[in-house]
Amino acid sequence: MKTKITTIAFDADDTLWVNEPYFQQAEKQFCHLLEDYLPQHTISQELFKTEMNNLHLYGYGIKGFVLCMIETASRISNQTLTLEFADNIIAIGHELLQKPIELLPGVEKTLEQLKGKYNLIVATKGDLLDQERKLKNSGLENYFHHIEIMSDKKPGDYQKLLKHLDCRPEHFLMLGNSIKSDILPILELGGFGGHIPYHVTWTHEQHEPKLQHDRFLELKSIDHIIHYLK
Numbered sequence: 001m002k003t004k005i006t007t008i009a010f011d012a013d014d015t016l017w018v019n020e021p022y023f024q025q026a027e028k029q030f031c032h033l034l035e036d037y038l039p040q041h042t043i044s045q046e047l048f049k050t051e052m053n054n055l056h057l058y059g060y061g062i063k064g065f066v067l068c069m070i071e072t073a074s075r076i077s078n079q080t081l082t083l084e085f086a087d088n089i090i091a092i093g094h095e096l097l098q099k100p101i102e103l104l105p106g107v108e109k110t111l112e113q114l115k116g117k118y119n120l121i122v123a124t125k126g127d128l129l130d131q132e133r134k135l136k137n138s139g140l141e142n143y144f145h146h147i148e149i150m151s152d153k154k155p156g157d158y159q160k161l162l163k164h165l166d167c168r169p170e171h172f173l174m175l176g177n178s179i180k181s182d183i184l185p186i187l188e189l190g191g192f193g194g195h196i197p198y199h200v201t202w203t204h205e206q207h208e209p210k211l212q213h214d215r216f217l218e219l220k221s222i223d224h225i226i227h228y229l230k
């Protein structure tokens with residue numbers, strides 16, 4: 001890379017550790033609870049609709065997800081469900097909030113190699129307390145100079161982060177699994193983006209057309225970034 005990258009930011013969920021498979025498991029459990037009402041596929045669609053309607057109010061994370069499951073269950077059942085049913089949904093949320101942290105392959109090795117050479121940052125969406133828990137349990141906390149738990153990942157949100165870090169976009173590289181949230185906003189600001197694909201992507205984060213950009217890197221896995229930085 002011909003530029004001087006000084007700061008590397010990492011997305012967390014499905015970039016540093018497993019996340020989306022846990023949400024998909026939870027969604028399956030939720031659909032199972034409601035299987036007398038509608039087919040699984042339709043319940044999933046209804047839940048997604050509720051999530052999109054509430055995104056501007058709840059933001060990203062498990063707490064908002066639980067409220068959306070309760071709202072969806074109420075709607076699907078024509079408000080006939082009991083509070084006991086809501087308890088079952090809350091239990092799904094509690095389970096999600098206590099999932100173990102499973103680091104993705106190559107993460108620790110890569111951070112170890114970058115440590116001391118770059119300012120390493122975590123830039124993630126999600127519930128504040130939950131992301132703090134995951135970071136603490138990941139054992140990765142000491143690699144990072146700064147942790148930013150963001151309510152959204154729009155260009156304006158990254159602009160605030162760059163200002164806070166006192167970093168110019170051309171010195172900034174963002175790595176993550178979501179083209180939409182981790183790459184496009186940073187390219188728009190003049191920074192670098194590296195995509196690390198993960199095998200499952202939440203519908204909301206999906207991006208179809210193949211991206212072509214001179215500040216964009218398509219990486220096979222997280223450790224491939226080392227070759228580009230040489």
Ligand SMILES: [Mg+2]
Nearest residue numbers: 011013014177
């Ligand atoms: Mg992610």
